[in-house]
Each structure stands twice: as C-alpha cells, then as structure tokens.
Amino acid sequence: MTNTMQAIQIKGPGEAALIETPMPTPGAGEVLVRVEAVNTCPQWDLHILGNEPMFPGSTIEYPYPIGQPGHEMAGVVAATGPGVEGFKTGIKVAAWRDPGKVRQGCYAQYVPFEEAHLIVLPDELEPRECASLELAMCVQASFDQLNGFNAVRDCRVIVCGLGPAGLIAAQLAQVHGASDVMALDPLPARRDMAARLGVAKVFAPDDPELLGLLDRGDLWTTGIDCTGLAPALQHLMALCSKYVHVFGVLRDPVQFGLPEYRKGLALIGYDRHTREAAETALSLVADGRLDLKPLATHQLPLADYLEGIDLLRSRQAVKIQFLP
Incomplete structure (x- = not known):
C-alpha cells in the first residue's frame, strides 16, 4: 500500500480537482x-458544487x-483499526449510513469508516451493484414508516x-405488496426506466389520463414524493386520499387547506x-x-468528476458511478 492516494476535493463553487493526499x-x-x-447523490453534488x-x-x-x-460507496476492506470485530481484510462491504461532512468522504481511492456504518456484502453480490445501498436504506426506512400506518x-x-x-421506491412499493403502483415523471427516459422495473402505470404529471383521475374523484391511497418540489407535492396531495410521504428534501411551503383536511389526508416526513x-x-x-x-447510468473515473456532474445537471444521467 502506498503512502498517498487520489481523491476529489471541491475547492469552490463550480471548481473541483483530483488531488494527491496522504493515505488515511x-x-x-x-x-x-x-x-x-x-x-x-445528485442533489448533494449539485448543491455543494453550486454553493447552494x-x-x-x-x-x-x-x-x-x-x-x-461522496457517501454511496462499496468496496473491499484494506485494513482495520484497533478493536474492530467482524471485518477482515479482503471482504466486500458497503456503506449503509452517511457519516456526514465532518470527515473524509468517499470520492477517493480509500476511505476510513466506522465499522458500525458498514455492512458485509454476501459473496454473490459485487460492490458495483451495491454502491447505492445507503440510498436504498433511506427509502426502505420510509416504507417501514408507511407500513406502520398500513399504507x-x-x-x-x-x-x-x-x-x-x-x-x-417504485420497486419497493411492489415488493411491499401495493395492490397497484403508479409512477410520475416529466422525462420520458425516466418513465421508460420505471416501466422496465415493472411499474405498469407510468405517466407524465400533466398527462390528460392522469388529470382525468382528479375529475372523476378517483384518488389513490398513498403517495411518495421523491422530488422535494412544492408544486409536485401539491399535485400529489390532490391525487391521494389518505397518506403522502415527503421523502425529497422540501424547501418551499405547500398549502394544506380545507380539501386536504376534509379527506383526512396525512403528511408524513422522513x-x-x-x-x-x-x-x-x-x-x-x-x-x-x-x-x-x-x-448508475454512467461509469466514469474520478478524474472526470466535473464531466459527471454536468451529465447530472443536464439530466442525461440518473446517477454517475465513479470507479477510483
């Protein structure tokens, strides 16, 4: 093992560099x-790089x-510190919890992690297919909440x-036994992805067939907002009769008025x-x-970090998987 490694560091708004830094x-x-x-994690990257x-x-x-x-990571144990139990050199692991910005992140060739924040991968799974386990944990935690309401x-x-x-979420709704699943997105490519993942009803938010549901009063039981956008959440509240879970980070106010009150709609935060x-x-x-x-619609080396973020910004990519 060498004394240095490569890592990404965001130097300022719109500025990031691949640097040589001491091996942790x-x-x-x-x-x-x-x-x-x-x-x-597209929103994190775009916000941090954009000084927002x-x-x-x-x-x-x-x-x-x-x-x-960087925090959605999977890899192989290279070394362990004093007192570590259950992790041996060479085993495959993934991060299940983001330790936050107070320490080194995962856009690097090596990263130290508290053992409590790692999970061992089964032999049949490869790190590349499990890098987004942390996000999957977050969404599954939301379904644990919703299951508590029988929603x-x-x-x-x-x-x-x-x-x-x-x-x-569209996949987990099917896994957790929803009788019917609908997915909404303005981008045709994203709707096609949901259809390939088994969602039978996929619409643009302004699709006349979808808007006809409101006209007929054909409301769905539960909505899960993954946008964090107030207009999208407001639209979802109109389409649902019982529960709306707010998964996306909401930055603007929404109106909870008499129509929502009368139908007994409940808003559930993360x-x-x-x-x-x-x-x-x-x-x-x-x-x-x-x-x-x-x-992970695109794979790139760490050196192409800014190119990857441009793909996210233009919405050509869902996620970028960087391969250090």
Whole structure:
C-alpha cells in the first residue's frame, strides 16, 4: 500500500480537482475500505458544487472536506483499526449510513469508516451493484414508516419523481405488496426506466389520463414524493386520499387547506436511518427483488468528476458511478 492516494476535493463553487493526499490510517473502531465504486447523490453534488446549501439556513465552506460529498460507496476492506470485530481484510462491504461532512468522504481511492456504518456484502453480490445501498436504506426506512400506518400493502401507491430514490421506491412499493403502483415523471427516459422495473402505470404529471383521475374523484391511497418540489407535492396531495410521504428534501411551503383536511389526508416526513432498513434492502438486492444497477447510468473515473456532474445537471444521467 502506498503512502498517498487520489481523491476529489471541491475547492469552490463550480471548481473541483483530483488531488494527491496522504493515505488515511484507520483509527480505533474504524475500517479502511478500498473503494471499488462510489455513486453520486445528485442533489448533494449539485448543491455543494453550486454553493447552494442542501438544507435552508445552512452554509457551505470551501474548500470542502476531501472526498465529500461522496457517501454511496462499496468496496473491499484494506485494513482495520484497533478493536474492530467482524471485518477482515479482503471482504466486500458497503456503506449503509452517511457519516456526514465532518470527515473524509468517499470520492477517493480509500476511505476510513466506522465499522458500525458498514455492512458485509454476501459473496454473490459485487460492490458495483451495491454502491447505492445507503440510498436504498433511506427509502426502505420510509416504507417501514408507511407500513406502520398500513399504507402500502393492498393499497394503491403513487411515486412522484423518478430520480434514484423514486426508482427505488417504485420497486419497493411492489415488493411491499401495493395492490397497484403508479409512477410520475416529466422525462420520458425516466418513465421508460420505471416501466422496465415493472411499474405498469407510468405517466407524465400533466398527462390528460392522469388529470382525468382528479375529475372523476378517483384518488389513490398513498403517495411518495421523491422530488422535494412544492408544486409536485401539491399535485400529489390532490391525487391521494389518505397518506403522502415527503421523502425529497422540501424547501418551499405547500398549502394544506380545507380539501386536504376534509379527506383526512396525512403528511408524513422522513424519520431516521436504521440498520434494520439497510439489512432489509440488502436482502432484497440479494434476492433479486430490488435492482440498484440501473440507477448508475454512467461509469466514469474520478478524474472526470466535473464531466459527471454536468451529465447530472443536464439530466442525461440518473446517477454517475465513479470507479477510483
């Protein structure tokens, strides 16, 4: 193992570079992972690179921590720190929880991770197909919430927004026993992806057939918003009768008025990350019931980070998978 490695660092708005940086050493309770694949989290990358905080009221300081905001990662254990149990050199692992920007991120050849935030991959799965396990955990955690309200099984479920989270949610709605699943997105390519993943009803938000549901009062039970956009959420609230889960980070206000009140609509926000949700998501991937591979529509070397972000910005890519 060499003394240095390559990593991405965002230097300022619109500016990122591949840098040479010292090889990290795993501390107590940490695992050093050789990164095999790291997927973009499009909103994080676009916001951080664009000097637009992900959450209203927060700020961005440059240069941004090395390797950040990369956090959807899978790879192979290269070394372990003192006190680590259950992880041996050479085993395949994936990150199931984002440790945040206070430490090195995963846009790097190697990354140290707390062992509690890693999960061992089964032999039949390769790191490249599991890099987005952290996102799958988040979406599965949302379904755990909805299942607590009996809002999925035998219910009619709409997924709004077919970015990475929406494409996972559309699959999980089927896995969790929805009686019918509909997916909405303005981009034909995203709708085609959802159809290939088994969603029978896929529409543009302004499709006359979809708008006819409102005219007929044909409401669906549950909606899952994966856009974070107030107009999309407002539209989804009109289409649903009982529950709307807000998965996307909402930045603008929506109106909850008399129509929503009268039909007893409940808005549900995102709760928390759980290892149980990560383990469920991983088992679904291993069983072939959840496919994360189509999310990474492009593969690029780390050196082409800015090119990859341009593909996200133009919406030509769903996710970029960087191969360090």
